[in-house]
Amino acid sequence: MKERKKTQKAHVLILPYHLQGHINPMLQFAKRLVAKGVNTTLVTTVFTSKSTHTDPTSSIAMETISDGFDEGGRTQAEGSKAYLESLRIVGSRTLLDLIKKLGDSGRPVNTVLYDGFIPWVLDVARQCGVLGVEFFTQTCAVNSVYYHVNRGLLQVPVSGPTVSFPGLPLLEVSDTPSLVSHYGSYTEVFDIVMNQFSNVNEVDWVLFNTFYELETELSKLWKVGTIGPTIPSMFLDKRLEGDRAYGINLFKPNIADCMNWLNGKPNNSVVYVSFGSVAELKEEQMEELAWGLKGSNCFFLWVVRATEETKLPKSFTEEITEKGFLVRWCSQLEVLEHEAIGCFVTHCRFNSVLEALSLGVPMVGIPQWTD
Structure with a gap:
């Protein structure tokens, strides 16, 4: 048993939030991990899996969890809050079942890499005794603004006319994300975005879909890894031959x-x-x-x-x-x-x-x- 553990590859479970702009970068990162010899499994909801256009030649293993609305997805829920609560409760239970199933089948999970939009995944990772890594699809700069709002360091609506953040130049209020500069817009999204930081201090690592040269100052302030740009390799460094598409389209x-x-x-x-x-x-x-x-x-x-x-x-x-x-x-x-x-x-x-x-x-x- 000990000898098998020594030779067993790492297995990373990747959970994006089911929006196109969140699936794409996490799927591309999964491809990079596979190219490095890391076992990688992308996890979507049952409804997302059934309703997407997926590349049949993809080398990424796919699994599903339930959000409680397997036939209609978010449209079946009575509002955004009801959906997110169902996703948290049902998703936590079915993710726990999935991790146990993979372990029983000889593919134990070592790390769960999850979208910042679903911070409850960290609780499941901790329950299973595996590493929890939070993935942010936006820049350090944008998330610095959200972090300050989440921690009460910046009050919304902003009184302005300017605001300042460590590692950033002085900003006018209009320079900040619309959820802050136009407080009250996209109300269903506000809580999701702010809750990304509810347990960020407890994760094992934080990854950003950006590159170090764009985030030099902020990278000095946070314990982060910059792993972008996460776009298909043939449009970037051409290290992954034939990688010309993300592979999943909503x-x-x-x-x-x-x-x-x-x-x-x-x-x-x-x-x-x-x-x-x-x-x-x-x-x-x-x-x-x-x-x-x-x-x-x-x-x-x-x-x-x-x-x-x-x-x-x-x-x-x-x-x-x-x-x-x-x-x-x-x-x-x-x-x-x-x-x-x-x-x-x-x-x-x-x-x-x-x-x-x-x-x-x-x-x-x-x-x-x-x-």
Whole structure:
């Protein structure tokens, strides 16, 4: 028995929160661990597993836990708080069962790496006697702001006009994340974001999806590991041959039509516009953006999710056929890599920022939600 333990590989269980921008970086980190010879298992909810488009050739082992709503996910819950409570209670129980099952099958878990949005996972890790590592999908700078709010060091709403944080330059209130600068916006998200720090001082390690050179000052203040950018290797360092996609999509990307449309455009002539999988613009914002793109007289590729289409101005789609192309979802990395792209209008979520930085695409920021 002792000899087997010596030769047994480490086994890391990775649990992202089931949003596209949280699954992607944690899945990419899982690929890096596998490439280093570490047994790695990605854990999603039952409903997420059934409703996603997954790469069948992926080398990442997959398992599921329940959030209490296996058939309909969050939409079945009576509000965000009810869902999160069910996720905590049912998820804790089924995660504990999963860890025991993996151990009984000869694949014992050594470490649980979990999304900061689900801090209760640390309690399960402690109960099982394994290491708990918290993973943050945003920058140290953004999370420093949230940490100060969580600890009561910064009161919201902020009285302003400026605020200061260790390791950061003096900020105007408008420079801070929208949950702080526009207190009361996205109320369902506020508690989730702030609760990331409920037990951060108890974890064995904290990892950030960023790189050291971007976080030099803040990295000196916290015990952290910077492991980003976590984007597919062939768009970055090319160490993982064939790694050109994240591998899991909550929405089905329209890759062929996007590429065909871009292929017919001159170099650096297209404005790419995307506000990600969660941010919801107001109807007035959608209208201003729509007419702004049309009035620019530039070619543009705009990702408009199905749930946002009703906010577009009437007749807009018919009026932009010569210059614009609307798509419900796309492969963002392939779009940003295309030589026709000259500019990226982004909601400033950190995954998008990292992708654009890695591929050298200029950005116009219209910050939304938490960044």
